[in-house]
Amino acid sequence: MSVIVAENISKKYVIDHQRKNGPSSLRDIVADKVGKLFSGKKDDASFAEKEDFWALKDVNFRIDQGDRIGIVGHNGAGKSTLLKILSRITEPTTGQIKIQGRIASLLEVGTGFHPELTGRENIYLNGAILGMAKREIRESFDAIVDFAGVEKFLDTPVKRYSSGMYVRLGFAIAAHLNPEILIVDEVLAVGDTEFQKKCLGKMRDVSESGRTLIFVSHNLTAIQALCNKSFYFEKGLLIDQGDTTHIVTNYLSKVSHKVLEKHWDDIEKAPGNDQVRIKSFKLFPEYVDNLSHIDVRTPINFQFQFWNLEEGANLNLSMHLYTFTGECIFNVGTPSEQLAKGLVTGTCEIPGHFLNDGSYVVSMMIVKDTSTIVYNMEEALVFDIEDYRENVTWYGKWPGYIRPQLNFSIRQTEHIVND
Structure with a gap:
C-alpha cells in the first residue's frame, strides 16, 4: 500500500536581485520609499530584478508502507524543500501530494520547539501537534527523556539548550511518539558518535516495525545501511530512484571528479x-x-x-x-x-x-x-x-577503508599422526 504519492510536484521561489544603482540596505530602502511618498514621485522598482527559482520541478514518486527511503544529492538539489512539502510546512506550487498516516519530522535543529517552553512542555506540545492523546505522550515520556539524555535540564526553557541538546530532544520526540512516517534530515550532522549510533539504531527499529522512514544525509554509508530504496535529486529534478546500492553507485559515478x-x-x-x-x-x-x-x-x-x-x-x-x-x-x-x-x-x-x-x-x-x-x-x-590483487582468486569487494599489509603469518605447529 502506498502511503505517500507525489504527482508532478514543483516548488517555485521568487528571488529579488538588487541592482547596484539601487538602495543597498534596509535603511536605504525605507528612506527611498518615504522620500518618494512625501515628494509625490512614483515608486520606481527598477532597482530590483526578480527571478523565478524552481527548487523542485515535476517530481513523481510512490512510497509504500514500510519503505526506508534515502534521499541523496548535492546541497541545493531540492532535498530539504521536498521534506518541507512532505511535512506540510510549505505547499507545492504545482502538483499534489497524498499522504496516509501520521508524520513526525526532524528537519533542522529546533524545528517545532517553542523556545520559551521547557523541554517537558515541548514534549507535550509536539505530541499534541502529532495528534496524540495526553495518555499516549505520557506513556512514551520516560523513554524520550532517557534517549535524549536531558533529564537534568527537563524544566529549563529550550532556548538555553545547546544545539546538541536541541537535536537529541527533537529526534527523541520524533522517533518515540509512534508516527506512521518518520522524516529525518541530517540528524547525523549534529551530536557525538554515541548519539549518532543511537539514532541509527532507533531508525532501524522504526523501519523494522513496519513504519515508513525518509532519511536525508550526506553520509552515504548510513543510507546504505538503513535504506532499501533511494532517490537521487539534482537541481530540483528527481534524476533516479530505485534500489539503494544502484542509486548510490550512480550518484558517486556522476559526482566523483578527480582533482589532483x-x-x-x-x-x-x-x-x-x-x-x-x-x-x-x-x-x-x-x-x-x-x-x-x-x-x-x-x-x-x-x-x-x-x-x-x-x-x-x-x-x-x-x-x-x-x-x-x-x-x-x-x-x-x-x-x-x-x-x-x-x-x-x-x-x-x-x-x-x-x-x-x-x-x-x-x-x-x-x-x-x-x-x-x-x-x-x-x-x-x-x-x-583502483583495486589490485595477486595470488587471490576471490574478487568480491574487499571490506574496510584501509587495507594494510601487516605481519600476519600462518605455519604448521603440530602434526596429526594416524595410527
Missing part, C-alpha cells in the same frame, strides 16, 4: 585571508609498474604550500582524509612552528598498501597556536584508488 592539483600564482587572487594565502595543494602518486593510475599499492605524496603573512606566527597543518561517502579516515597534523613571513611548504606521505580501493577527499587546515583555525581548505583534492 590546485595552485595559484598570484598571491592577491589566491584563497585565504589577511594571515595566510594558499599557493598550491598537489598530489604526487608514485606509480607502480609504469601505470598511469593509483591502485592500492601506490604510495601517495601530498605537498601543500601557502604564504604566511604574519611575522612570528605559530602555525601547523592539519590534514583530513575522507571517504567519498563523508566518513573521516584519519586526521594527521604537523608540529607547530614559529614562522617568518614568506612561503611555507608542508609534505605528507600515505604509504602504499594502506588505503582500500575507493574514492577519497582531502581537506587541509592551517591552525594557529594549535587551537585556532586560520584557514580551512575543504574538499580540496579528490582521487580514486
